[in-house]
Structures are given as structure tokens and as C-alpha cells.
Amino acid sequence: VRSSFNTKSLFRYSSSILIVTGAGLSAGLVTFAAWLVSGNVVWLNWFFQWPWIALMAGFAALQSWLGFTVRRAFLPDEPLCWAWTLIAFSAACDFLGAVCVQWMSSGSALNPLTHSSWWSNELAIEIRQFGLIVGGTLRYALLAVGLWYVLRIYRKAGFLGRLAAIDWLMFIIVLGYVFNEARDVVVAIGRGKSPGVPEILGWPVDPLLCLLLVESRLLARSIQRMGTGSIGRCWRAFTIGILLIWLGDLGLWVAQSGHFPWHWGSLGWYAWLPAAGAFAAAPAFQLEAVQQAMEQRRHAFPADAG
Amino acid sequence: MKQPVASSHPDRPAPSPTELPEILAAIRRHEAQRSSLEDPAAAKRRAASEMVSYLGSEAVDKVFQNVAPDCGNLLTQLHPILSLFLGRRAAGRLASRVVDAAVVRI
Numbered sequence: 220v221r222s223s224f225n226t227k228s229l230f231r232y233s234s235s236i237l238i239v240t241g242a243g244l245s246a247g248l249v250t251f252a253a254w255l256v257s258g259n260v261v262w263l264n265w266f267f268q269w270p271w272i273a274l275m276a277g278f279a280a281l282q283s284w285l286g287f288t289v290r291r292a293f294l295p296d297e298p299l300c301w302a303w304t305l306i307a308f309s310a311a312c313d314f315l316g317a318v319c320v321q322w323m324s325s326g327s328a329l330n331p332l333t334h335s336s337w338w339s340n341e342l343a344i345e346i347r348q349f350g351l352i353v354g355g356t357l358r359y360a361l362l363a364v365g366l367w368y369v370l371r372i373y374r375k376a377g378f379l380g381r382l383a384a385i386d387w388l389m390f391i392i393v394l395g396y397v398f399n400e401a402r403d404v405v406v407a408i409g410r411g412k413s414p415g416v417p418e419i420l421g422w423p424v425d426p427l428l429c430l431l432l433v434e435s436r437l438l439a440r441s442i443q444r445m446g447t448g449s450i451g452r453c454w455r456a457f458t459i460g461i462l463l464i465w466l467g468d469l470g471l472w473v474a475q476s477g478h479f480p481w482h483w484g485s486l487g488w489y490a491w492l493p494a495a496g497a498f499a500a501a502p503a504f505q506l507e508a509v510q511q512a513m514e515q516r517r518h519a520f521p522a523d524a525g
Numbered sequence: 526m527k528q529p530v531a532s533s534h535p536d537r538p539a540p541s542p543t544e545l546p547e548i549l550a551a552i553r554r555h556e557a558q559r560s561s562l563e564d565p566a567a568a569k570r571r572a573a574s575e576m577v578s579y580l581g582s583e584a585v586d587k588v589f590q591n592v593a594p595d596c597g598n599l600l601t602q603l604h605p606i607l608s609l610f611l612g613r614r615a616a617g618r619l620a621s622r623v624v625d626a627a628v629v630r631i
Contacts, residue, residue, distance in 0.1 A: 293612040300612075372609050378584060446581025450610045508579065512611050512619035 232285065232503035236278070240496030243274045247489050255482065268327070271492070276317040278495040283310035285502035292509045298372050303502070305365030309358050310498065316354015319346050348417035356420055359427035366434045369454060373441040380440025382433070393432055393465055396472060397425045428464065435461040449511060453504035460497035466490040566594045571627035576603070579611075579619070596628045 250266040253259075286307025293300035323332055324347035332338050332346075373379045382390070404422070408414065435458040442451035442458075467490035474484020573589045580588065584606075592602050600620055607616035 292615060294614070297608070297612055299610070376584075376606050376609050377587070442581075445584035446577070448577065448579050448581035448584065450579055451581055509611055509615045512579065512607075512615040 231507065232281075233500045233507060236281070236496055236500045236503055239274070240278075240493050240500075243270055243496075244489060244492050246270055247492060251486070251489070267488075272317070272321045274492060275495050276314060276321065278499040279310055279314035279317050282495075282499040282502060283307055283314055285499070285506060286310050289502045289505045289509070292506070298368055298375075302365045302368035302372070303505075305361045305368070306502070309361035309365060312353045312358040312361060313498075316350045316352075316358060319350025320354060324350065352417060352420045355424040356422075356427065359424060359431060363427055363430050363434065366431065366438065366457065370434060370437055370441070373438070378441050378444045380437060380442075380444050382436055383440065386433075386436035386440070389436065389465075390429075390433060392469070393429050396469065397429050399472075400425050425468075428461075428468070431461045432465055449504070449508040453501050453508065456497045456501035456504055460494045460501070463490045463494035463497065467494065568596045568628045569594055569599075572596055572599055572603075572623050575623045575627055580606070596624070599624055599628065 247266050247270070250262040253262040286303055290300055290303040290307055293303065323330055324343040326333060326343070332342070370379065404414075438454045439458040442455050445451055467487040470484055470487020470490060473479055474481045474487065569589060569592055572592070573585050576585045576588070588602055588606055592599050603623065604616055604620045607620055611619065
């Protein structure tokens with residue numbers, strides 16, 4: 220059957236995002252290799268002070284903008300409107316967090332605040348803590364609720380999947396990580412540490428990531444139940460992004476454990492870049508699916524053309 | 526303005542450009558009518574194949590289980606699930622286009 224739909228006319232945000240992600244990741248790995256070979260840390264400094272910040276903040280901004288754009292494709296009483304609203308605000312939090320942590324709290328000359336008379340290290344710490352809460356706890360909480368709405372839609376459609384054995388294994392591993400982190404906190408408090416409010420507000424990040432992993436695996440199984448289609452592509456991007464965030468976290472955990480040379484464990488940092496790319500590509504896939512559905516038929520039945 | 530190509534039958538004038546789409550549509554309708562008599566499930570298969578790129582093959586199999594061979598209930602089966610994932614506006618456009626493309630208005 221000849222397809223009556225033509226998507227070639229659409230600007231493919233998703234392809235552009237994936238190309239930029241690939242280029243950024245390649246640049247990161249090249250600088251990592253250059254650092255390993257030369258022992259000169261300037262390679263790492265250059266990558267993490269320039270392309271890294273630009274890409275992470277850029278992807279978050281793009282995800283937020285595309286998320287709000289996609290939201291307008293749905294009527295206010297539609298469940299995906301709520302889901303995309305939450306996801307878009309989650310991306311906006313990610314962007315705000317990246318700006319605060321990577322830019323406005325840095326001592327770089329590019330930070331406009333450093334040129335003001337009231338700039339101080341204490342202020343930088345406060346901005347950084349604010350950024351970590353907004354870009355961590357708040358971002359993941361909004362995303363978790365947004366994806367919960369999506370799972371409800373899959374259930375309503377009759378395609379909600381079930382966790383497979385490998386999903387349970389992943390869940391047990393990350394649960395072990397979360398318990399290990401919680402144990403460290405309890406031990407530290409037992410030894411007299413007095414955590415501040417910003418630190419306490421940051422504690423839900425790992426449990427939220429744990430919840431997001433479960434949601435993303437349920438989404439992955441639901442997508443599998445439906446088969447490969449443009450609708451599932453968007454949600455698959457979220458499942459990949461969440462998996463990559465966990466890969467990065469676990470890489471750093473392994474690095475800190477001392478069982479592996481720390482510089483190999485630091486490769487986990489690089490997982491966050493494709494994760495950000497996957498999060499940015501997700502609304503782009505949804506937008507393309509909606510545009511494809513809305514697109515005017517270009518051939519077949521010329522009598523209907525008018 | 527460019528004139529239509531002259532007909533091979535001098536007593537019959539060539540169709541005007543505005544008539545051509547109607548003639549083509551009539552030919553398509555005739556073909557569709559003939560093919561639906563030969564293969565009653567052809568329209569359902571055409572509609573299903575149009576939807577695979579959106580929903581995925583397993584989802585299409587499940588949704589189309591309840592679609593009548595003549596696609597009489599295609600819109601009522603297809604629109605709710607498309608609305609959930611694409612929104613009512615896009616779903617309405619897509620569903621009616623699939624009905625047009627696969628079933629053909631007669």
C-alpha cells in the first residue's frame with residue numbers, strides 16, 4: 220500500500236539533536252583520550268568548561284521549549300497535555316539548575332555576577348545549592364509525575380507492560396545504590412554531622428531516580444507491547460535518557476569505591492551528555508509524530524485537494 | 526494560458542484541467558469498488574498498514590481485531606486510541622485521512 224504521508228518536508232529536530240549529541244560525545248571522548256595520553260588536564264578543563272556547559276544547558280532549554288510546543292498540540296482536558304506540561308516544567312528546572320550550577324555560581328569571568336560588588340563565595344555556594352535542588356529534586360519529581368500520567372495513558376489504551384526479569388535486576392541494583400547512599404547519610408549524622416536544609420532537600424534525588432527507573436522500564440515494556448511506531452519513539456527516548464543517567468551515577472559510584480582506576484570510572488560523566496540529548500529528542504519525536512498526523516495529504520484522491 | 530492537449534477523437538473535446546481531478550477520483554472510486562468486491566478485507570488491510578508507522582504492528586493487530594472487514598466501524602475503533610497519544614485534533618485528521626486513503630469515500 221502506498222503511504223499517503225510525507226514527512227520529508229518537516230524539519231527534523233530529532234535528527235539534529237542526535238547529530239549534535241553524537242558530535243559532543245565524540246569531542247568529549249577525544250579530549251578524555253588526549254588527557255589519558257598526555258596527562259595534561261587542560262583537555263578535560265576545556266571540554267567541561269565550554270562544550271559541556273553549552274550542550275547541557277542547550278539541551279535542557281531545547282527540551283523545555285519543545286515540551287511547551289508539544290503541549291499546545293493537546294487540548295487542556297487531554298491527559299497528555301498534563302504530562303507534557305509537567306515534563307516541560309521539569310526541563311525548565313533542569314535548565315535553571317544548569318545555569319545556576321554551571322554558570323552563575325562559577326568564578327569564571329563569563330559569570331556576570333562576579334563583576335558586581337556583592338559577589339562572594341557564600342553567594343556562589345547558595346546559588347549552586349539552589350541550582351542543585353531545582354535541577355535535581357524538583358526536576359525529577361515533575362518528570363516522575365509526568366511519566367506517571369503517560370503510564371496511565373498506556374494502561375487506558377490496554378498496552379501497559381510488565382517488568383521483566385532484567386528490569387527487576389536493574390531495580391535491585393539501583394535500590395542497593397540508594398540504600399548505600401542512605402546508610403552513608405545515617406552514619407554521617409551518627410558521627411555528628413548536621414545537614415543543612417539545602418542538603419536535606421537534595422536527598423530525594425536518588426529515590427526519585429529509582430522511581431523514574433521503574434517508570435521507564437514499565438514504559439519500555441509498554442512500548443514493546445505496541446511495536447515500533449512514531450508514538451512510542453518519544454517515550455523510548457525518555458527510557459534511554461533515564462537509563463543513561465543511572466549508568467553515569469553507577470559509574471561514579473564504582474569509581475569512588477576504589478575497585479577500578481578512578482579515571483575509568485569518571486567515564487560515567489560522559490553518559491549524562493547523551494542522556495540530555497535523549498531527553499531533548501523525546502519532545503521532538505512527539506512533535507514530529509503529531510505533525511506527521513496533521514500533515515495535509517499530498518497525493519491520493521486529487522478530488523479532495525480543494 | 527496553456528490549452529489542454531487535443532483529444533485523439535476530434536468530436537470529443539479534451540477535458541479541462543479543472544475536470545481532471547474529478548475524473549481521476551472517479552477512476553479511483555471505481556477501482557476501489559471493484560477491489561472491495563474481489564477482496565472484502567482489502568480496505569481493512571490498507572488501513573492497518575497505514576497505521577503501523579504510528580502505533581506499531583502489535584498495537585495495530587490488537588486495535589484492528591475489532592474492526593469490521595468493510596471498515597464500517599474503523600473511525601470509532603481508531604480515534605480513541607489515537608486521541609490518547611496524539612491528541613484529539615491530530616487524531617481526527619489522521620483517522621479521517623486513513624479512512625479516505627484506505628476505504629475511499631463512495
